[in-house]
Each structure stands twice: as C-alpha cells, then as structure tokens.
Amino acid sequence: MPPLEQELQRCLQEADRYRLLAEQSTDMISRHTPTPEWTFIDVNPAIERVLGYRAEEIIGTPGYDLFHPDDADNLKKRAESVRYRRGMYTNVYRFQHRDGHYIWLETTSRTIRDERGKPMEIICVSRDVTERELAQQATRRLARVVEASSDMILFCNHRTLQLTYMNETAYRTLGAERENLAVFYLNQLFPQDILHTLVEPALQHAALYGTWYGSIPLYPAGNPGRIAEIREIIAHRNRAENMQVEYYSIIARDITLKRQAEEKAKRQQLEMAHMSRVLSVGEMATELAHEINQPLATIINYCNGTFRRLDDGQITEVGQITRAMELISTQAKRASEIIKRMRHFVRRTEFQRISFPINETCVEVTRFLNQEAIDHDIRFDFDLDDSNPFIEADRLQIEQVLLNLIRNAIEAYSECHIRPRPVKIRTRIEGRRLLVTVADEGPGIDMDQLNTLFEPFSTSKENGLGMGLSISHTIIESHSGRLWVEPNGEQGTCFHFQLPLKGQA
Incomplete structure (x- = not known):
C-alpha cells in the first residue's frame, strides 16, 4: 500500500477512535461557532442525559439563549466562576434543560484557530455539577x-484540643483579633480545675453519645468583665472510614x-424585700413598743423600789442590792434582745447563702412576734421535724417569708371570735426537699382571692400594701422553691413552701 494511503487510513482510524470516545463519554462534548451566539455545530x-435534548434537536440552536440571564456573560466579565489555564477556560454556570429548569454545568472550553490565528470553532467538554453546586x-x-450567629461557634481538634475555627462572635467575646495569627487551645480558656472537672467530661460524653448539653x-x-x-x-x-471522632463543634x-x-x-428584689421588712416593722410598731416598754417599766420599778428601801434604811447588806441589780440586768438584756432582733430584721444586706437549721429559725421568728401573739390571744403550736433539717439559703429572706406567713395567720383571727386561736408551724423532710407549713383555723380565704393572692398589691387589709x-413568693422561687396556699379542711388556711435541703440546691 502506498505511504499516502497508509497515512490516510491511519488518520481515519484515529478519527474513528476519537468519535467512539466522544460518543461513549458521559461528559457532554460539543462544538460551537466562535460567535456571540455560541451556536451548536x-x-x-x-x-440527552445531561440536557434532555437529542443531538439533532440542539444542532443549530444558539447556546447563548439557554444560559441563565445572570450567568450568560461570565466569560466577558471574568466572573469568579471562570478560571483560565494554558489556553483553556473553565466556567461554572446555569444552563436551561429541555424541561425548562436550570442545571449547573462545569464547562472546559478551547478555541480552535486557523493558521492565521482566526477563531474557527470552540470545543467544549461539559458535565452536570448540580449536586456539587447545591451542596x-x-x-x-x-x-x-455560622459567621453571623450571635452565639460563639468554635471547631476543636479532638486530639490536640486546638481551636481550628472561631466565628466572629467568638473572636469578639474572647477579645482576640482575626488578623492575629495566635493559636488557641481549650486549656488556655479554662482554669485547670474547670478543664478537668467540667470540660473534659463534656467532651468525653459528646464522643460517646454524639452531643452534650449543659453549662460550663x-x-x-483577653476580655475582662465578659462572661460566657x-x-x-x-x-x-x-x-x-472508621467512624472515629474527627473534631468537635x-x-x-x-x-x-x-x-x-x-x-x-x-x-x-433585695430592695423590695428590705422595704417589705421595714413596712412590716412599721405595722408592728405598737406591739414592739409595748414589748420594749415592759422590761423598761420593770427596770424603773426595780430602781425606784431599791431607792425607797435605801432611804428607809431597809437595805443593810450589799447582797440585797446585788439581787436588785441582777433583776435589772436581766430586764435590760431582754430589752436589748428585742431591739437586736428588730435591727437584725430591718437591716439592708446583700444576698448571703448560708447553711442554717430551719427549726431554730421558725422559733426565732415567733419570738419576734411574741407581743403581737399575746395581744391577739394567739398560741403557737410547733410540730418540727426531729432530724433538725438544715437548708442553704439567705436566712434573713427566709425569716421574712416566715414572718409574713405567721403574721397573716395571726391576722386571720382579727375578724372572728374563735377560741382557742392556734397558729401551727410544721416542718417535714420530703425526699430531697424541706416542707414548711404555717396554718391557722380562721375563717379562710375567699376563692376569688386565692387566684390573685400572690400578685403585687393584692390585699384584703385596710392599710396593707399587698x-x-x-x-x-419571689423569694422562695429565687431559692429554687415553691410557695402555695390551700384551704385547711372546713375552716382556716394552710400556706406551704418547699426548699431544697442542704446540698440539694
């Protein structure tokens, strides 16, 4: 066979191979005119698999008309989706499917030129990248x-505990700058005790169960005064691969x-509580004055009696004067204790959570109300838990709650002639909580009042602020407790409040 025929046959065979490759390719291979219309040749x-057209349907169609309006001029504008390398352009754009919807194509194109450099046609290889683009x-x-979130979002390497990403809020909260290339680790953000007792167990829990919720x-x-x-x-x-933890969010x-x-x-709340205590003492002014007057009057009587006996010559030994002085001293201490209790109750303090026995507090509050109880013929009946339970709370505020409830029980008898007049104070342990009950046997509370009893300014007293x-109610809730009221059988009212026992808050 002559050499020319052999070369022609070789070229035909190579063309057939290229045609076979093009026909079997899953990528769309197309030729276009080098004109703005970008017509299919x-x-x-x-x-057909990519765009839904048969080859004979699309040939002669201007490809430019099928571009999404926002992507048609990507090449002219050198949009971000266009890359150029070694004479080839790669463009990611939206192209219209035969059904009318748009799909994302990634097309690599090259312009074929003649010997003089004039464009002859454009060869394109395109593939459907819709899933990739949507992802x-x-x-x-x-x-x-994530970047705009008001929450701090951090990615953390599960082995080194290095923070590999922080959003803008995290940088701002930590007092760091994004431009600063400082490397952060979890152990830099927490004291050692919190890191070992809270952070590391939380990471371990997340590694085992997928997520951890809580508060650390x-x-x-780097940003003093901030709390996160x-x-x-x-x-x-x-x-x-192996389902091992890669990183933490x-x-x-x-x-x-x-x-x-x-x-x-x-x-x-502290100011309101202090105001309430001052108002309570103001309402009890008559009883308190009477209670203080009793030891003062007794002191005066002892002094006057001693003076008279001295003038009459009836006292001849120092021991007789000593006895009188002991009696005077006892009454002075009694008056001092009354004033001390009053000053203790009305003083302004910060919130102080301490451990104290509730039984002792109940008894102490009734001593403060002793004169008011005498004036109203009230008898205090105590039924206190034998285990002498302790709670952790602000003692002054719990005393205020008890004072309010016991005074309400005393005043419940003011409009009736019931005798006897008991105010029952009971403490019991119920599981991990303490139950305190203050009950009276007065006429009870109207059902209409029960619904608004704990609302501000709700009162049935003529001179009360409510x-x-x-x-x-606010004090008990701030101590993780509950305060409620219920009728006491046929008559009377029971106020109950629950608080966590010591160590259970």
Whole structure:
C-alpha cells in the first residue's frame, strides 16, 4: 500500500477512535461557532442525559439563549466562576434543560484557530455539577449563618484540643483579633480545675453519645468583665472510614448582659424585700413598743423600789442590792434582745447563702412576734421535724417569708371570735426537699382571692400594701422553691413552701 494511503487510513482510524470516545463519554462534548451566539455545530449523545435534548434537536440552536440571564456573560466579565489555564477556560454556570429548569454545568472550553490565528470553532467538554453546586451553596449559606450567629461557634481538634475555627462572635467575646495569627487551645480558656472537672467530661460524653448539653462557665482572659458559657458540644465523626471522632463543634454564648440583668433584678428584689421588712416593722410598731416598754417599766420599778428601801434604811447588806441589780440586768438584756432582733430584721444586706437549721429559725421568728401573739390571744403550736433539717439559703429572706406567713395567720383571727386561736408551724423532710407549713383555723380565704393572692398589691387589709405574699413568693422561687396556699379542711388556711435541703440546691 502506498505511504499516502497508509497515512490516510491511519488518520481515519484515529478519527474513528476519537468519535467512539466522544460518543461513549458521559461528559457532554460539543462544538460551537466562535460567535456571540455560541451556536451548536455538533454534540455527542451525552447531551440527552445531561440536557434532555437529542443531538439533532440542539444542532443549530444558539447556546447563548439557554444560559441563565445572570450567568450568560461570565466569560466577558471574568466572573469568579471562570478560571483560565494554558489556553483553556473553565466556567461554572446555569444552563436551561429541555424541561425548562436550570442545571449547573462545569464547562472546559478551547478555541480552535486557523493558521492565521482566526477563531474557527470552540470545543467544549461539559458535565452536570448540580449536586456539587447545591451542596456548596448549602455549605456557603451555613458558613454565613455560622459567621453571623450571635452565639460563639468554635471547631476543636479532638486530639490536640486546638481551636481550628472561631466565628466572629467568638473572636469578639474572647477579645482576640482575626488578623492575629495566635493559636488557641481549650486549656488556655479554662482554669485547670474547670478543664478537668467540667470540660473534659463534656467532651468525653459528646464522643460517646454524639452531643452534650449543659453549662460550663467561661471567663475570657483577653476580655475582662465578659462572661460566657458553653452550652453544647457536638462530636463529628469520619463516616467514610472508621467512624472515629474527627473534631468537635463547641457552641457557647456571651451571657454578660444576662448576668447584669439578673444582678440588677436581684438588687431590686433585695430592695423590695428590705422595704417589705421595714413596712412590716412599721405595722408592728405598737406591739414592739409595748414589748420594749415592759422590761423598761420593770427596770424603773426595780430602781425606784431599791431607792425607797435605801432611804428607809431597809437595805443593810450589799447582797440585797446585788439581787436588785441582777433583776435589772436581766430586764435590760431582754430589752436589748428585742431591739437586736428588730435591727437584725430591718437591716439592708446583700444576698448571703448560708447553711442554717430551719427549726431554730421558725422559733426565732415567733419570738419576734411574741407581743403581737399575746395581744391577739394567739398560741403557737410547733410540730418540727426531729432530724433538725438544715437548708442553704439567705436566712434573713427566709425569716421574712416566715414572718409574713405567721403574721397573716395571726391576722386571720382579727375578724372572728374563735377560741382557742392556734397558729401551727410544721416542718417535714420530703425526699430531697424541706416542707414548711404555717396554718391557722380562721375563717379562710375567699376563692376569688386565692387566684390573685400572690400578685403585687393584692390585699384584703385596710392599710396593707399587698406586697408581703408577692415578695415571699419571689423569694422562695429565687431559692429554687415553691410557695402555695390551700384551704385547711372546713375552716382556716394552710400556706406551704418547699426548699431544697442542704446540698440539694
């Protein structure tokens, strides 16, 4: 065979191989005019799988008309989706399917030129990347959400505990700058005791069960005065390989404003509680004055009697004077104790959680109300738990609640002639909580009043402000407890409140 024929046959065979490759390819291979219309000249059968057209339907169609309006001029504008390398352009864009919807194509194109450099045609290889683009869009949207989140979001290496990513809120809360290339580790953010007792167990829990929820305090050293807390940790696993933890997502929140608001509310509550105590003492002024007058009158009587006996010469030994002085001293101490209790009750204090026995507190409050009980012919009946339970709370505030409830029980008898007039005070342990009950046998409370009893300014007293029970309710709730009321059988009223026992708050 002559050499020319052999070369021609070889070229035909090579062309057939290329044609076979093009026809069998899953990528769409197409030829286009080098004009702005980008008209289809030829295309392989893969177009039917990619765009839904048969080859004969699309040939002669301007490809430009099928671009999404926002992507049609990507190449001219050199959009971010366009890359150029070694004479080839790669463009990611939306193209219209035969059914009318748009799909994402990634096309690598090259312009074929003649010997003079004039464009002859454009060869394109395109593939459907819709799933990839939608996944990337979702990732980008998620990244924008993460970056704009008001929560602190941090990614942490599960082995080194290095923070590999922090969103803008995390940088701001920690007092760091994104431009600063400082490397953060979890052990830099927490004291050793919190790291070992709270953070590491939380990471271990997330590694075992996927997530951890709770509250771990975080005080950023680079931003003094700020307070944050870790609320959630998520363990992300390598699902493609061995299902081992790859990294943790840590979600935290800056709670500085919340804490400041809580502190402000606490101060307001303390002020309201103090005002309530002062008002209570004001309402008891007559009884307190009478109670103080009794020892003072006794002191005067002892002094006057001693003077008379001295003038009459009836006292001849020092021992007789000593006895009188002992009696005077006893009454002075009694008056001093009354004033001391009153000053203790009305003083302004900060919230102080201490451990104390509730039985002793109940008895102490009734001593403060001793004169009022005498004036109203009240008898205190105690039924106190034999185990002498302790609670952890602000003692002064719990005393105030008891005082309000016991005074209400005393006043319940003011409009009736019931005799005897018991006020029953009972303490019991119920599981991990303490139950305190103050009950009377008065005429009871109307059902209409029961619904609004703990609301501010709700009162049936002529001169009352209606704040005592409202403040008591707030105090008990702030101690993780509950205060409620219920009828006492046929007549009377029972007030109950529950508080956590010592060590159970």
